[in-house]
Amino acid sequence: MHSEHEGVTRRDLNRVALIVAVLFAAMTSLLFMRLTPAMRMAGSSRWVTFVLVAVFIVAALVCNSRCRRQIVWHNRVMAVWLVVAGACFSICAGATVSTLLESGNPATVAVFCASGIAVADMALMSVCVREPMVRGVVSAVSFVALPLALASAATVLFDLSVQLLAGMVVAASVCGIQMMPNIVVHVPDRYLVEWRTYMTRRWTVRGSIPEEARVLTRKDVRQDMDSFLAQYSTGFTLCVVLSVLGYAALAQWTDYHSLYDRIGFLVLSMLLMLFFELKPRQSGRPFERYVMRAAGIAIPLLWVGHATQAIPEGEAMIPLICMVTFAALGLVLGFSMVVQHNGFHSLALSRIGDALCFISMMLIPAASFLAGGALEFLRSMSW
Secondary structure: OOOHHHHHHHHHHHHHHHHHHHHHHHHHHHHHHHHHHHHHHHOOOHHHHHHHHHHHHHHHHHHHHHHHHHHHOOOHHHHHHHHHHHHHHHHHHHHHHHHHOOOOOHHHHHHHHHHHHHHHHHHHHHHHOOOHHHHHHHHHHHHHHHHHHHHHHHHHHOOOOHHHHHHHHHHHHHHHHHHHHHHHOOOOHHHOOOHHHHHHHOEEOOEEOOOOOOOOOHHHHHHHHHHHHHHHHHHHHHHHHHHHHHHHHHHHHOOOOOHHHHHHHHHHHHHHHHHHHHHHHHOOOHHHHHHHHHHHHHHHHHHHHOHHHHOOOOOOHHHHHHHHHHHHHHHHHHHHHHHOOOOHHHHHHHHHHHHHHHHHHHHHHHHHHHHOOHHHHHHHOOO
16 A cells, blocks of 8 residues: 555656657657658658557557556546547547548548547447546547547548538537537436425425435535536537637638638637637636637637738738737727726626627637638539
């Protein structure tokens, strides 16, 4: 039996080693994807690719096995870190496998392979694991990866553009951030008991209450709450990351020569900045606020990198002025809400912030599909 100090030290070392391993796997995968074209020309990439895929898959299986052992040792936090590491290694394996497939749309194929292998890994973990917190993480990753795999598969089968897939990902991710509490938090039947009616009538609309019924305690709801919080935190983080990655893909592949696509991209940039600037004030958890503020910083940085393409000279300066104005307004509102603690000004600014956040959330799907070239796609269809 280890002492508490020894256990904490070993846990910290395991976390550091795990983070380093995940970062190394991601960097290795990205480097290999960058070097793959040159290696194909040399004719020496096949066996290297198979070796890398085998290494990533074995690493994912090892993480899964260690996760089950940590559950047996009642170390739930480390088990969650291990299942996340297994998912990361699965994504790296899928991205590496995609380099072997010849396709005119390699980015979509990489998304399909990565999300498909992640779904398979989470399906394996859902069968092997019964711990509520770990199952919450597994179900959240599966819930996000499965639609992404289906959407990327449809994109490949129907020969659609990466731009359209990126727009769908941004729209779905922002809607998922807004609806995540209603998606993951469900009340089990055993909680639906109105105790005042029970004390007087001894029955409910769901039938008679058993004689051993009692008031629920914190211990009774601990497992369900652990599962809900794990699902919510994992799903929220994945939605924020996918929204930023989808926006980065749009910035890379948007057809800036098309007027509608360019307008949609500019409007989407403005709305995403407003959403990630104003949404954190509605959250009571510091982790969520930090993640959304980091996304709010990443969006304008990505836009600045493609500003010369998105804003040609001449009459197109008006959208830039509008975007900068609304972004500055969002920043002023955000800082004003922090300064104003009470009174009418605080209430008014809070309601204005809620209205702007709601409007941006409602308009982001339309702007993302417009930036994704959905209008040109609909025009090209033979009705």
